[in-house]
Amino acid sequence: MKKLLILSGKGGTGKTTVAAAFIDLLNAEAFADCDVDAPNLHLVAGMNTLPERWDYYGSQKAFIDPEKCIGCGVCLDNCRFEAVTLRDGICEVNEYACEGCGVCEYVCPQSAVTMRDDVSGEQLLYKDSRVFSTATLKMGRGNSGKLVTEVKKTLVNAAPDSKLAVIDGSPGVGCPVIASISGVDLVLIVAEPSLSGIHDMERILKTADILRAKAAVCVNKYDACMEKTKDIEKYCQENKVPFMGRVPFDKQASAAVNEGHSLALVDCSARAALANILKNLRLLLLEDAK
């Protein structure tokens, strides 16, 4: 299975809009949403079935038995995450700060600490003629990278014969992004023609490079600022990053999203541009295969 991942660095440049259009234009049989912090692809994926859903256990969390705790504070002194507080002579764990390392359990002289499994999110798998793997991280939880890895694994297991999978990623350059990049064949960066957009594009391209992933760039809403669009193209040329094309600003894009389907179903200039970008991406993927 070839995997195409859509990233952007900066948020809101149009990752999900682009991913959803590719899925429909390709008639993709397998796709996933790895933006587990703020997933949106399910809103426009048009799946006709209800998903299979199950809990995701990210890590354990410490629990201090108030009956056994004598308030000695050894756990508090050893916790590196400021997750323990001493209140009325009893130690308490803040579940949001606790990273589940188990140090408090190890140091507690009263054996008052137990480590408990923690549901830190939910995975969903939709299956009709196509397979769609997605997940939602619980509020304020860490471990998003591990969940992203699970989402991708679930996709591969459910659609092992699919030739090309489209994966929607998350903004930023941290944990979930790093996890999403691992094992993909090509990363498409959706850039925005603004100073912030260029700055963030450079950071995500460098991150992809550190992880030795092959990356290409397209510009969304290119006509919002021609000058910055040209700067992006120049940057790509100078840094030998394959440039896949420009997508015009199209009011029909947000209209399509609000109606719950992708741009691929609307005959418009943005769709034509995306189809062309997809053609370039497939050539790039084939080039690699040789």
Added chain:
Amino acid sequence: MKLAVLSGKGGTGKTFVSVNLAAAAGSAIYIDCDVEEPNGRIFLRPENLISKTINIKQPVFDSEKCTGCRKCVAFCRFNALVYVKTKPMLFSEVCHSCGGCRLVCPSGAVSETEKPVGNVECGKSGDIRVVTGCMDLGEASGIPVIRAALAEAPDTDDLTVIDCPPGSACSVMESIQAADYCLLVAEPTAFGLHNFKMVYELVSLLHKPCGAVINKAGGKYTELDDFCCEHGVPVLLRIPYSEKLARLGASGQIAALSDSEYAEMFRSLLGDIRREAHV
């Protein structure tokens, strides 16, 4: 007053609203906690920068003292240690710096060293103190850098604007922990609403008072307004989409500093926030 600006969905205008509020306040502190993609400084262009490296602790293993007992490998819950041949080996990207391996080692073979994961840069932009957290590329967690950036804000009567990362995970939680008021910036689309609900759930969980700014307002989509109305979230400002704002933003200009109408708009927003937050 500490004001956290967050959004769930990326690109809705957190940084736009944050820098404009700081500019409208005149004297303020602006802290960029979006350490993966810090962009506030692109607009504020702070000067006289002082940068501090932020380090985390990482274990080092003394091969002379290590007996190969594997206690550290068994203890590590993050699978950051692997037993290779006769010694533990560290995968530093997944190490959470919990210090557990050092605690459990019976031979005193584990010590700790500092590893840089980012930096915090402080500077001035007029009367605005600009603090920027920036995570090194290739690092997984921005939390240590976020903590260090927030520590640069003294308790003050001046406005402190905390520009948060997107999403609703641990990094956002960390950023809003100390906030007196949360401002949720959303765009009126199906994607915007879905992610707005997630951050609204997060601030409610922390019992933070909050209000909304609807950016790129004016289309046919009313579901976001309906949601705010149903849940009693006051909509403090609607900013209609304008080509002028888009142009200013793309070139890194601050609207409140280059246009008196926008200056007034953000001053009035700030007044509403202070009233809502009772500060």
